[in-house]
Structures are given as C-alpha cells and as structure tokens.
Amino acid sequence: MRCRKVEKMLPLYIEQDLSAQKQKEVRDHLNLCPECYGLFEEFSYTQKLVRTFQAPSVDENFFNQVSQAVRRESVQSSRRFSLIDYLRINWTIPEWFTPKTALVIPVALLIVLVSLSSWRTWTSAPYSNKESISQSHTTVHKEEAPNIISKNIELPKNVEQHSLVEPPIYHSHTNRAEKSRALTTYTTLREPLDREDSMDLPTLETAGFIEEEEPSTMISMESEEIVKSELQTTDPEVHIIWFSSKQVDLDGTPESEEVSF
Amino acid sequence: MMSNVAEIVLTIDNLNLDPHSVDNTSQSITHLIKLAQAGDLTAFDQLIILYQNRVFATAWRLLGDKEDARDASQEVFLRVFKYLATFKTDKDFSAWLYRIIINACRDQVRKRGSKERMVSIDSDRDIETLDSLVSHEDLEASIIKSQEQMMVLRALKTLSEKERAAIVLRDMEGLSTSEVAEILGSSQSTVRSQICSARIKIKEFCDYLFATQNKAGKR
Numbered sequence: 001m002r003c004r005k006v007e008k009m010l011p012l013y014i015e016q017d018l019s020a021q022k023q024k025e026v027r028d029h030l031n032l033c034p035e036c037y038g039l040f041e042e043f044s045y046t047q048k049l050v051r052t053f054q055a056p057s058v059d060e061n062f063f064n065q066v067s068q069a070v071r072r073e074s075v076q077s078s079r080r081f082s083l084i085d086y087l088r089i090n091w092t093i094p095e096w097f098t099p100k101t102a103l104v105i106p107v108a109l110l111i112v113l114v115s116l117s118s119w120r121t122w123t124s125a126p127y128s129n130k131e132s133i134s135q136s137h138t139t140v141h142k143e144e145a146p147n148i149i150s151k152n153i154e155l156p157k158n159v160e161q162h163s164l165v166e167p168p169i170y171h172s173h174t175n176r177a178e179k180s181r182a183l184t185t186y187t188t189l190r191e192p193l194d195r196e197d198s199m200d201l202p203t204l205e206t207a208g209f210i211e212e213e214e215p216s217t218m219i220s221m222e223s224e225e226i227v228k229s230e231l232q233t234t235d236p237e238v239h240i241i242w243f244s245s246k247q248v249d250l251d252g253t254p255e256s257e258e259v260s261f
Numbered sequence: 262m263m264s265n266v267a268e269i270v271l272t273i274d275n276l277n278l279d280p281h282s283v284d285n286t287s288q289s290i291t292h293l294i295k296l297a298q299a300g301d302l303t304a305f306d307q308l309i310i311l312y313q314n315r316v317f318a319t320a321w322r323l324l325g326d327k328e329d330a331r332d333a334s335q336e337v338f339l340r341v342f343k344y345l346a347t348f349k350t351d352k353d354f355s356a357w358l359y360r361i362i363i364n365a366c367r368d369q370v371r372k373r374g375s376k377e378r379m380v381s382i383d384s385d386r387d388i389e390t391l392d393s394l395v396s397h398e399d400l401e402a403s404i405i406k407s408q409e410q411m412m413v414l415r416a417l418k419t420l421s422e423k424e425r426a427a428i429v430l431r432d433m434e435g436l437s438t439s440e441v442a443e444i445l446g447s448s449q450s451t452v453r454s455q456i457c458s459a460r461i462k463i464k465e466f467c468d469y470l471f472a473t474q475n476k477a478g479k480r
Binding site: 008011012014015017042043045046047049050051052053054055056057058059062063065066067069070071073074077 | 302305306309310313314317318319321322327331334335338339342343409410412413414416428431432433438453456457460461463464467468
C-alpha cells in the first residue's frame with residue numbers, strides 16, 4: 001500500500017472504522033514507514049483530545065425549569081383537542097401499520113383498481129381480431145342467439161356482423177307485441193347488410209310471414225319436417241348451422257318456427 | 262404508582278449507574294417510560310433526572326454555547342414529553358433521544374442564525390465554561406487542559422453541521438458508525454466519509470493553532 005493511500009485511511013484507521021483487511025494493510029505499512037507513522041501519531045493526539053473533550057454539567061435550576069415547563073405543557077395539551085391524539089388513544093394502531101405501509105397500501109389498491117378497470121375495458125372492447133370474433137360467434141349462437149336482437153346489442157361494424165343478425169324466433173307462446181318489436185329490430189339491422197351483401201341469409205320475407213301468422217294457425221299444422229340450414233361467414237372458420245322445423249301451411253309455404261344451434 | 266417510581270429510582274441510585282451504561286436497568290427505564298406514557302409526571306421527572314446531563318452535554322458539544330445548549334435541552338425534554346406516546350418501548354430509547362437532540366439543536370442554530378454562531382467562537386462564555394471544567398489543584402495542568410478543551414471547541418466550530426453531528430455522536434458519545442447512521446438517517450458510508458473529513462479538519466485546525474503559538478513564543 002502506498003503512503004498517499006495510507007494517509008487517506010489514517011483518519012478512519014485510528015478508531016478502527018476500516019474493514020479488518022484494510023486495518024491490517026495500514027498497520028503493516030505503518031510498521032515499515034516512519035513518515036506515515038509520524039502522521040498516525042499526530043492523528044492519534046488530536047483524536048485523544050476529541051475523546052477527552054468534557055462537557056459541563058447542567059446547573060441545578062435546570063431540572064426545576066424543565067419540570068415546570070413539562071407541567072405547563074401537560075395542562076395545555078389536556079385543554080387542546082387533537083383528533084390525532086384522540087385516535088391514538090382510542091384506536092389500537094396495529095404493529096404493521098407504519099408510515100411505509102400507510103403509503104404502500106393506497107398505492108397497491110390504486111394499482112388493483114386500475115388493472116381491473118383496464119381488464120374490463122379490454123374485455124368489453126369491439127372485436128379486434130379473428131380469434132375474438134370466432135369465440136364471440138360460438139358463445140352468441142349457442143347461448144344467446146335468440147336474445148341478440150331483442151337486446152339491441154351494438155354490433156361491430158364489419159362484415160362479420162352478418163352472421164350475428166338472425167331472423168327473430170317465435171314460439172307459439174310469443175305474444176304479438178314481442179314479435180313486432182323483434183321484427184322491427186331485425187329489419188333495422190338487416191337492411192343495410194342486405195344491400196351490401198348477397199350471402200345466403202334467411203330472408204325478411206320469412207320473418208314477415210311468421211309475423212302475420214296467428215298462434216292458432218301454427219298449432220293446427222299437420223305436417224312437419226326438420227330442415228338443416230348452413231351459413232358461411234366471411235371468416236372461413238365460422239360456420240353457422242341451424243335446424244328448423246318446417247311446417248306446411250294451408251297454402252304450402254314453409255315456415256321457420258324454431259331455430260336451434 | 263408513586264411507589265413503583267420510587268423503587269425504580271432507588272434501584273438505579275443503588276446501582277450508581279451512569280445513563281451511558283444503563284443496560285442492566287433497561288427494564289426499569291422501560292417501566293419508567295411506560296409510566297410516563299400513561300401520564301405519570303413523577304415518572305417523567307425521573308427520566309429528566311436520568312438523562313439531563315447527557316442531553317445537555319450532547320447539546321453543548323453540538324452547539325458550543327452554554328445558553329443555547331440549555332434552551333435546546335429544555336426543548337428536547339418538551340418534545341420527549343409531547344411525543345413519548347408514539348415511542349415504542351421495544352425500540353432503543355437512547356437512539357430516539359439522540360434523534361430529538363440533533364433536531365432540537367439544528368432548530369436552535371437556525372433560530373439564532375449562523376452569523377451569531379461564528380461571532381461567539383472566542384466569547385467569554387466559552388472560556389468561562391471551560392475554566393469551570395478544570396480543577397485548580399495543579400494550575401499548570403489545568404491551564405493546559407483548558408487550552409486543549411478550547412482548541413477542540415474551536416475546531417468543532419469549523420465543521421459543517423453534519424460533520425459535527427457525526428463526530429459528536431461517534432467520537433464523543435462513543436456510538437458505533439451504524440448507530441450514528443441510524444440516528445442521522447444516513448448510510449454508514451456517508452457517516453464514515455463525514456467522520457473522516459471531520460477528523461482531518463480538526464487535526465489541521467490544531468496544527469494551525471500549534472504553529473501560531475510556536476511563532477508567538479519565538480517572538
């Protein structure tokens with residue numbers, strides 16, 4: 001170790017504030033270098049002065065003055081109402097509740113809330129890729145297809161929405177008002193699509209025909225056969241297949257009564 | 262409650278322990294603190310008696326002025342009384358007390374202003390205070406001692422506030438570097454750096470004074 005380096009370490013060496021390894025290196029150097037040893041003795045002398053630096057004792061009146069000041073403070077503090085003091089006295093603050101945790105907990109809650117909010121926004125966002133469209137088709141057609149139109153769901157503005165727009169489905173117990181509402185919604189949704197696209201979709205005439213039917217007429221049907229219909233959407237992975245019971249009316253027009261997927 | 266306080270004080274008096282070495286009576290002191298936390302003013306008086314010299318000495322070393330040290334010490338005990346309810350008895354009371362002393366002295370310096378601090382270096386009050394420390398049995402030794410004390414006091418005043426706090430706690434109060442770091446809220450390496458710088462400044466100041474005295478002696 002060089003003298004210059006030892007000189008820098010001497011202020012810490014005199015009180016053993018260095019690591020054991022450096023203490024040893026400085027000690028070895030001091031044994032060999034008289035100049036550095038002289039400097040060490042100078043530091044040791046001033047350090048001894050600092051160590052033995054005495055402070056005066058406090059005077060006798062000090063205790064009385066402080067004690068009286070404390071009693072005055074005690075009286076004043078008892079008169080003051082402090083919400084924090086009240087909470088501190090009446091509430092047991094748990095051990096883990098420190099200023100750090102007081103900061104961490106709201107930040108963690110905020111992160112969770114933001115994450116939840118982002119997740120909900122993402123899941124309810126319009127379909128942005130084929131995978132999500134395919135999944136939504138499956139879910140919608142299997143589970144909620146009969147209710148799509150009546151719920152007035154805002155559909156994505158792309159060609160895939162063709163497959164979602166289905167003719168209204170009527171049952172024998174469907175009342176007239178419901179039929180009318182479903183038909184109006186269906187018509188509104190279908191019209192712009194029919195103008196743009198020539199896909200083989202169920203026609204308005206079919207739905208219109210059903211609307212005009214009376215439940216009593218439907219009950220009186222004599223013949224019935226199951227018809228399989230298939231619909232190809234623009235997504236090659238999405239095929240819509242439905243079965244309808246085709247009943248032959250008096251004038252021979254087939255009627256789609258019930259659709260299942 | 263009074264009898265409890267009396268027993269504790271009696272125990273401490275019998276042991277004749279300096280507050281620096283109250284490890285054996287830490288339980289008694291903890292008990293005193295708990296009583297004071299519960300509002301027992303007599304117990305708090307006993308805490309004042311136990312710690313007043315230590316608080317005043319540290320304040321005097323930090324401030325270098327007896328009146329300022331007295332005011333700061335009184336402020337320290339008032340703050341202790343005010344915030345004692347927040348102190349957890351499983352923590353180190355001395356470290357907590359030192360932190361309050363450091364803050365109170367810092368506020369005292371700001372209250373008086375740094376200019377006045379520099380003026381008071383050679384004030385008569387300092388000399389009077391230091392004279393009271395030495396016995397007059399051996400006059401020559403007393404004079405030397407007084408001069409050395411004066412030299413250290415003046416050397417301390419050349420340090421920055423942080424250096425002074427570090428050197429007082431480490432070299433005069435005898436705390437470890439880690440304890441000083443915890444009290445000052447700094448890292449150990451920062452404290453080591455401040456201590457190193459302070460020791461160099463003290464040595465240089467002493468060298469300068471010795472050189473000046475030698476020149477004056479030759480004339």
